[in-house]
Amino acid sequence: xxxxxxxxxxxxxxxxxxxxxxxxxxxxxxxxxxxxxxxxxxxxxxxxxxxxxxxxxxxxxxxxxxxxxxxxxxxxxxxxxxxxxxxxxxxxxxxxxxxxxxxxxxxxxxxxxxxxxxxxxxxxxxxxxxxxxxxxxxxxxxxxxxxxxxxxxxxxxxxxxxx
Amino acid sequence: xxxxxxxxxxxxxxxxxxxxxxxxxxxxxxxxxxxxxxxxxxxxxxxxxxxxxxxxxxxxxxxxxxxxxxxxxxxxxxxxxxxxxxxxxxxxxxxxxxxxxxxxxxxxxxxxxxxxxxxxxxxxxxxxxxxxxxxxxxxxx
Numbered sequence: 571x572x573x574x575x576x577x578x579x580x581x582x583x584x585x586x587x588x589x590x591x592x593x594x595x596x597x598x599x600x601x602x603x604x605x606x607x608x609x610x611x612x613x614x615x616x617x618x619x620x621x622x623x624x625x626x627x628x629x630x631x632x633x634x635x636x637x638x639x640x641x642x643x644x645x646x647x648x649x650x651x652x653x654x655x656x657x658x659x660x661x662x663x664x665x666x667x668x669x670x671x672x673x674x675x676x677x678x679x680x681x682x683x684x685x686x687x688x689x690x691x692x693x694x695x696x697x698x699x700x701x702x703x704x705x706x707x708x709x710x711x712x713x714x715x716x717x718x719x720x721x722x723x724x725x726x727x728x729x730x731x732x733x
Numbered sequence: 734x735x736x737x738x739x740x741x742x743x744x745x746x747x748x749x750x751x752x753x754x755x756x757x758x759x760x761x762x763x764x765x766x767x768x769x770x771x772x773x774x775x776x777x778x779x780x781x782x783x784x785x786x787x788x789x790x791x792x793x794x795x796x797x798x799x800x801x802x803x804x805x806x807x808x809x810x811x812x813x814x815x816x817x818x819x820x821x822x823x824x825x826x827x828x829x830x831x832x833x834x835x836x837x838x839x840x841x842x843x844x845x846x847x848x849x850x851x852x853x854x855x856x857x858x859x860x861x862x863x864x865x866x867x868x869x870x871x872x873x874x
Contacts, residue, residue: 640866647867703847707840711737718835718847719867722828725851726864 599709603652606705606717609698610645616694617641620686630688637691637727644720651713692731699724739842740795742834746846747786749830751800753779756823759806763816772820775856779827782849817860824857825868832869 596604617638624631702721706714754776761772787797810819831853834846854868865871 637864640864643866699851703844706835706843706847711836711838714843715832715835715870716867718832718843718850719870721847722850722854722868723864723866726854726858726868729855729858730864 599713600652602705602709603648603713606702607645607648607652609701610641610648610720613694613698614638614641614645616686616691620688620691623685633730634691637730640723640727644723647716648720651716688731692728692733695724695727695731696733699728737833737836739837739839740790740793742837742842742846743786743790743793744795744798745833746827746830746849747783747790747797749827750779750783750786752804753823753827754783754800755804756806756819759810760816760819760823763810763812765813768813768817771859772816775820775824778852778856821857821860824853824860827853828857828869 617634621631621634621638624634699721702717702724705717709717757772757776757779761769761776764772783800790797806819807822808815808818810816828850831846831849835843835850837843837846850869854865857868858864
């Protein structure tokens with residue numbers, strides 16, 4: 571009654587987003603994190619394909635296994651930073667050619683067709699390190715530090731792969 | 734935790750570089766051949782980084798903190814193995830310091846810190862004989 575007396579409409583009091591307009595867009599940092607997760611999944615896929623094409627006692631296999639393990643750690647930490655809302659249609663980010671930053675993208679966790687050379691892994695590691703540094707300015711400090719640390723790890727992988 | 738200022742982060746990186754310059758002098762005395770060559774090269778790299786950071790701090794209108802005359806080493810260095818372990822330890826410290834620079838708001842300093850991390854993480858991997866998943870974020874072994 572007080573509102574009516576004052577000439578106010580009740581809807582004027584509720585200045586937040588319209589609940590009937592659908593979900594608001596994702597924050598830029600979330601979009602970036604999802605893209606980085608997808609890129610990491612692609613790297614893991616490359617390593618798995620590379621290992622699948624090598625004999626169990628082949629030369630260089632221990633190095634690839636070790637680097638794959640570190641990328642799996644990267645992925646786990648990146649995913650821990652992303653908390654999807656419950657009961658969403660897509661709980662996990664999917665890689666896409668536009669956001670993954672890698673040529674020859676595949677669905678996460680599946681092996682890419684064909685043989686993956688050490689040179690290709692090296693190039694993928696270098697590209698990953700470069701792309702992560704390019705993303706630093708657009709994310710909050712804690713995420714920037716995680717990206718920088720992973721980029722540094724990727725850079726060391728280039729050397730470990732003979733770069 | 735409050736925001737990290739650029740000057741504070743740069744001073745922390747400078748302190749790490751000063752420690753590395755000192756520590757490489759100790760480590761290098763126990764290395765020979767290609768490892769000693771690497772130690773000399775990295776000592777020069779840290780000196781150059783120290784000069785660059787000093788200039789950056791001065792340009793921001795702040796005073797660089799002078800290097801200490803002596804640094805307490807984490808363990809006794811007496812042979813090749815401990816010398817290489819010290820070198821890796823020093824590089825880990827440099828990596829952690831530059832990680833702090835990545836947290837500042839200036840994107841140019843973030844990039845500078847991130848690229849410096851790649852250098853120090855690479856050197857640490859050389860001395861350690863292996864890579865790490867999260868350089869700068871995990872404690873030295």
